[in-house]
Amino acid sequence: MIDSKRIIVASQCVAIAFVLVGCGGGGGSEAGFEPIDDSAAVMWVRQTTTAEVLLNEIVDAFNAERVGLPVKIEYAGDYGDIYRKVSASIQAKSLPGMTVAYESMTTEFAMTGAVQRLDDLIADPEVGLTEDELADFFPGVLETNRYAALGGGTYSFPFSKAVLVMYFNQRVLREAGISDPPRTWGAFVDQCRTIKQKTGKFAYAIDIDCSTLDGFLMAMGGDIVSEQGDAFAGPEMLQVFQMLRTLVDEELAYLTPPRTFEDRSALAQDEVAFIFRSSSHLAPIGELMEGDRDAWGVAVIPQHDPEQPRTVLYGPNACVFAIGDDQVRTSWEFIRFFSRPENSVKWALGTGYLPVRKSAAELPELKAYWAEWEGHRVPYDCLTFARPEPNRAGWQEVRGLVEVAAKGVVTGIRSPEDAARELSTKATAILKAAAP
Amino acid sequence: MTRFIRYVLLVVGAAVMIYPFVWMTGAAFKTFSEATRRSLRLFPVHWQWQNLADTWDGAKFDLFFVNTFWVAGWVTLGVVCTSLMAGYAFARISFPGRSILFIIVLATMMVPFEIILIPNYRLILELGWYNTYKALIVPWCANGFSIFLVRQAMRGIPADYFDAARLDGCGHFRFLLLVAAPMIKPTLVTVALFAFLGTYNSLMWPLVVTSDERLRMVQYGLVVFAGGEGAQRFNLLMCAAAIVITPTVILYFAAQRYFQDSALGAGLKG
Numbered sequence: 001m002i003d004s005k006r007i008i009v010a011s012q013c014v015a016i017a018f019v020l021v022g023c024g025g026g027g028g029s030e031a032g033f034e035p036i037d038d039s040a041a042v043m044w045v046r047q048t049t050t051a052e053v054l055l056n057e058i059v060d061a062f063n064a065e066r067v068g069l070p071v072k073i074e075y076a077g078d079y080g081d082i083y084r085k086v087s088a089s090i091q092a093k094s095l096p097g098m099t100v101a102y103e104s105m106t107t108e109f110a111m112t113g114a115v116q117r118l119d120d121l122i123a124d125p126e127v128g129l130t131e132d133e134l135a136d137f138f139p140g141v142l143e144t145n146r147y148a149a150l151g152g153g154t155y156s157f158p159f160s161k162a163v164l165v166m167y168f169n170q171r172v173l174r175e176a177g178i179s180d181p182p183r184t185w186g187a188f189v190d191q192c193r194t195i196k197q198k199t200g201k202f203a204y205a206i207d208i209d210c211s212t213l214d215g216f217l218m219a220m221g222g223d224i225v226s227e228q229g230d231a232f233a234g235p236e237m238l239q240v241f242q243m244l245r246t247l248v249d250e251e252l253a254y255l256t257p258p259r260t261f262e263d264r265s266a267l268a269q270d271e272v273a274f275i276f277r278s279s280s281h282l283a284p285i286g287e288l289m290e291g292d293r294d295a296w297g298v299a300v301i302p303q304h305d306p307e308q309p310r311t312v313l314y315g316p317n318a319c320v321f322a323i324g325d326d327q328v329r330t331s332w333e334f335i336r337f338f339s340r341p342e343n344s345v346k347w348a349l350g351t352g353y354l355p356v357r358k359s360a361a362e363l364p365e366l367k368a369y370w371a372e373w374e375g376h377r378v379p380y381d382c383l384t385f386a387r388p389e390p391n392r393a394g395w396q397e398v399r400g401l402v403e404v405a406a407k408g409v410v411t412g413i414r415s416p417e418d419a420a421r422e423l424s425t426k427a428t429a430i431l432k433a434a435a436p
Numbered sequence: 437m438t439r440f441i442r443y444v445l446l447v448v449g450a451a452v453m454i455y456p457f458v459w460m461t462g463a464a465f466k467t468f469s470e471a472t473r474r475s476l477r478l479f480p481v482h483w484q485w486q487n488l489a490d491t492w493d494g495a496k497f498d499l500f501f502v503n504t505f506w507v508a509g510w511v512t513l514g515v516v517c518t519s520l521m522a523g524y525a526f527a528r529i530s531f532p533g534r535s536i537l538f539i540i541v542l543a544t545m546m547v548p549f550e551i552i553l554i555p556n557y558r559l560i561l562e563l564g565w566y567n568t569y570k571a572l573i574v575p576w577c578a579n580g581f582s583i584f585l586v587r588q589a590m591r592g593i594p595a596d597y598f599d600a601a602r603l604d605g606c607g608h609f610r611f612l613l614l615v616a617a618p619m620i621k622p623t624l625v626t627v628a629l630f631a632f633l634g635t636y637n638s639l640m641w642p643l644v645v646t647s648d649e650r651l652r653m654v655q656y657g658l659v660v661f662a663g664g665e666g667a668q669r670f671n672l673l674m675c676a677a678a679i680v681i682t683p684t685v686i687l688y689f690a691a692q693r694y695f696q697d698s699a700l701g702a703g704l705k706g
Contacts, residue, residue: 042647048660077643092557
């Protein structure tokens, strides 16, 4: 008879051995990546339902006007799933033609040698982009695809872009006697106090999200990472934390559970006056407001200096994998095709993302959309000054730290000073350690 | 009085368990606006029956259900066969290295899925099984937990049964099929239930080893409505969840008696 305890201890030892063996070796990071599908340039995406249908329409248009390898769209899960699937595929040296990815994901993929640097293709006289075409892109949407940590190369290209905006409830503002949303942070806090005083309601439902906090920091006039590579080194993150603490302490704002979208519901039900979200939430918030366009609005987030506004730019890009000339060229040509103003506008109107090129403003479809309601144009105007978050290795880990620090401040566990100091120290250490 | 308190506690416990399902069903037939509203109202003001059609059409559930039952059926059959034979061998047959082999089988239960994901994916690619049913079925046709469960149940069968069967000329295979398997039916039903539900609920593995929509399974249907970057359709997501859990609830009730017998009878003793 086998002793049960001995079996358990022994099986645990074997399990650890499995894990250690599994961790060893692995694929190299040298070239030699193969296409997962020889018959098409596969693009891994996270779009479903109407967005997937629209994307397939654009793909069909691309395939129809071009002879050669076709492009094929494949759903690969959410961004976490895509990250895992691509990581596994890099290990297996079998990759799709391209994938949607955030900058932090692209950085990690590129460090294995799997991602195609796009600069030569962009400059190619046959399939590249002219100087005028490049100048037509909003600066932020291109800037975020150049990776300083990877020699300043362009390793991805804009795919779906959005900006941080402020959504406000007109009914609550009217009840409090406020005619216009705030343009500065000082006016924002003052309006929150007025709303509380006149209506008894909370003014702001807080959704803790790193990108939102980065947008606040930018609009306070700060930089996320200094030229020396120090993260949150200026006083602006402390000012953001102090403002959040003031709002919570004076019961002007409250924290909503993460990933519940409760702030949107609170806004729609006249429980709060302000929320801060990506411009991609415009359509669902409109639906929650049940079509009453007089009841709400969209505005640029409050600023330290309204004459020099700033906000955060987010949304995924597309990166091309180095799996052979034909695959690379087809993938790049599709990405370029996708960024054409007419396709960019089609994508924007169907999904709520933003067109990435300035000339899109001249297209009648976009003009008609803007003419429907003044709030429709606000996010597009933000593109001229929106800035991306850092595209450095280690940034994904820093995002978690930012959210933990902000939660500590809002819940009263940490003082704003301690949270800001600790965040700066830890984030700087992570980014420097992760630098290639 | 004690009995009354016990029943009150049971009713409260049952209500706590049932509430999320009732809430999900109610939200499934609300408008998007009503579904996201904070309210104690469980059921919609106006039932949106159209949600059912929108959900069904939005995610090709007919195809996903066929795929899921096909894959889960084969996996269940595979798991029952492998665990029955391996469990019997570990419980009843003496052979060199039995202990160390059993330890290795147990050890596989302690390695997290995330650790084996990449090596398994590489293996699937090297075998040329990417985007095939084989990739969805074969890797899950044996598992340590089921073997362990059957082995424990087999050990509960008195040795006298085997000795008597041998005297009557019965070999291992006949004894296993005609005597042992019927005696551990509740355990086998439990093993089958776990295998079926494990496959039915799987999302990550099918997403990794397939990309062809024709091979997608029902959990993918939920993801379709989860959306992203604010695009989540909460009411349709709840409707999809209600559709997806219905077969598993029916299956659980059908197999409930065996499951309870297994837990109380064979259990994990030995």
